[in-house]
Amino acid sequence: MREFNLLINGQLVSGAARLNVINPATEEVLAQAPRADLAQLNEAIAAAKAVFPAWSAKPVHERGALLVKLADALEARKDEFVRLLTLEQGKPLSEALWEIEFTIEIIRHHATLDLSDKVLREDASHKIVRQNMPLGVVAAIVPWNFPVLLLVIKLAPALLAGDTLIAKPAPTTPLTTLRFGEICGEILPPGVVNVIVDNNDLGDALSSHADVAKVAFTGSTATGKKVMSGVAGSLKRLTLELGGNDAAIVLDDVDPIEVAPKLLNASMMNAGQICLGAKRIYVHESQYGQICEELGRLASECVVDDGLKQGTQMGPLQNKAQFEKVKGFLEDAKQNGKIVAGGEVLNRKGYFIRPTIVRDIADDARLVREEQFGPIVPILQYSDIEDAIARANNSDYGLGGTIWAKDLDRAFEVATKIETGIVWINTFLDVSPDIAIGGAKQSGIGSQLCREGLEAFTQSKIINMAK
Numbered sequence: 001m002r003e004f005n006l007l008i009n010g011q012l013v014s015g016a017a018r019l020n021v022i023n024p025a026t027e028e029v030l031a032q033a034p035r036a037d038l039a040q041l042n043e044a045i046a047a048a049k050a051v052f053p054a055w056s057a058k059p060v061h062e063r064g065a066l067l068v069k070l071a072d073a074l075e076a077r078k079d080e081f082v083r084l085l086t087l088e089q090g091k092p093l094s095e096a097l098w099e100i101e102f103t104i105e106i107i108r109h110h111a112t113l114d115l116s117d118k119v120l121r122e123d124a125s126h127k128i129v130r131q132n133m134p135l136g137v138v139a140a141i142v143p144w145n146f147p148v149l150l151l152v153i154k155l156a157p158a159l160l161a162g163d164t165l166i167a168k169p170a171p172t173t174p175l176t177t178l179r180f181g182e183i184c185g186e187i188l189p190p191g192v193v194n195v196i197v198d199n200n201d202l203g204d205a206l207s208s209h210a211d212v213a214k215v216a217f218t219g220s221t222a223t224g225k226k227v228m229s230g231v232a233g234s235l236k237r238l239t240l241e242l243g244g245n246d247a248a249i250v251l252d253d254v255d256p257i258e259v260a261p262k263l264l265n266a267s268m269m270n271a272g273q274i275c276l277g278a279k280r281i282y283v284h285e286s287q288y289g290q291i292c293e294e295l296g297r298l299a300s301e302c303v304v305d306d307g308l309k310q311g312t313q314m315g316p317l318q319n320k321a322q323f324e325k326v327k328g329f330l331e332d333a334k335q336n337g338k339i340v341a342g343g344e345v346l347n348r349k350g351y352f353i354r355p356t357i358v359r360d361i362a363d364d365a366r367l368v369r370e371e372q373f374g375p376i377v378p379i380l381q382y383s384d385i386e387d388a389i390a391r392a393n394n395s396d397y398g399l400g401g402t403i404w405a406k407d408l409d410r411a412f413e414v415a416t417k418i419e420t421g422i423v424w425i426n427t428f429l430d431v432s433p434d435i436a437i438g439g440a441k442q443s444g445i446g447s448q449l450c451r452e453g454l455e456a457f458t459q460s461k462i463i464n465m466a467k
């Protein structure tokens with residue numbers, strides 16, 4: 001594999017140290033990534049600050065045109081990115097393809113957005129105009145489950161708005177971000193985008209840095225809280241997309257055979273490592289047995305293997321720490337519930353766990369209360385829909401959720417009562433660049449994508465002129 005370098009002030013540079021990146025399907029070293037030290041981080045922030053006046057002064061359409069070039073360049077190297085994403089993250093090639101294609105769509109969409117001044121009111125005596133001013137340097141801090149997509153939903157609006165950026169991937173999935181940095185280095189003025197890789201040790205210095213105007217963070221709720229307290233001193237702008245424990249509620253009118261594969265997909269896609277994945281499934285008592293059985297049958301047929309292999313439906317967990325954490329949930333499920341399918345770690349190299357369906361587990365079990373972020377899902381029984389809604393809402397999290405039903409009016413009524421930032425009815429991960437994603441309660445603050453997501457990378461300013 002070609003060498004990987006940091007991108008600082010338009011230059012591809014070695015890190016102060018190196019970091020082994022592990023292929024989660026083999027546990028072998030896939031590549032060495034450059035690891036930045038504090039001096040390199042500070043250099044990157046200084047470069048982003050220095051270029052900000054020139055970058056933000058460019059007309060929006062010129063920044064949009066450069067976004068189109070980024071999308072074109074990514075598209076031209078799509079196959080390479082898809083393969084590299086599977087190698088470092090573990091997901092099957094088909095899922096990696098979805099991530100890269102959606103990423104390209106997001107960049108192209110942002111290139112078309114308008115940020116020109118808006119006249120809010122004009123009459124004989126007044127003219128009131130709203131402007132969206134760029135903020136300055138943005139820190140984009142990203143986890144390891146969708147490394148490219150979760151970077152670009154920050155980068156595209158930030159660049160269009162006139163901000164400059166420091167991208168910091170998770171240390172276990174830095175490679176696709178580093179390659180994307182190469183593209184940014186070829187297309188953008190030096191310093192507009194910088195890529196810094198750490199070993200989970202520079203996030204605080206980055207987010208609390210005095211010259212960073214905004215932190216756009218995706219990751220766990222625990223780290224999100226640290227970031228929030230770190231930025232409190234300067235009141236810098238903050239978007240947090242955090243953890244979730246999304247409920248799927250299955251109404252009693254569904255066809256169990258038809259709904260089961262959709263539930264399995266919602267809970268097991270990316271080996272369950274999706275913030276918006278179905279992490280608890282509530283099924284009416286009249287269909288509980290049949291749906292558990294069908295989910296178990298489908299889960300046991302699932303092909304779990306290296307994501308690079310044709311036919312693989314589920315890859316490994318992304319990293320050893322998450323593998324160990326999910327094994328803890330397996331133990332909990334074995335003690336407190338009944339395993340319908342899965343329950344095993346594959347007897348081979350790699351962080352593989354078979355998709356696991358758990359029934360007859362209490363609401364206060366760890367697997368139900370906490371975010372498992374892995375291929376193990378509890379199926380819970382309800383008799384009264386209001387009770388299912390109350391149990392679904394009984395969580396500190398409030399990210400998303402799904403309702404599965406034939407009667408759409410009833411499903412809509414249930415969705416209305418769910419306390420989360422997004423609810424899908426009869427669909428899952430139905431995301432588009434112009435529709436907001438964002439969490440309620442401890443799942444986050446603010447939204448990404450959509451107009452609101454773009455404006456979150458700006459400061460709104462009112463100019464009120466008396467004539």
Ligand code: NAD
Binds near residue numbers: 171204439
């Ligand atoms: P994490 O919080 O451990 O790490 C996320 C990022 O934060 C990494 O880049 C990490 O290096 C960095 N970081 C670590 N310590 C930091 C600090 N003190 N200050 C600033 N940055 C710091 O999360 P993870 O384990 O990589 O990702 C999994 C979590 O992300 C899950 O909880 C999942 O639900 C959540 N997630 C949420 C969304 C969403 O849109 N809501 C999307 C994907 C993942």
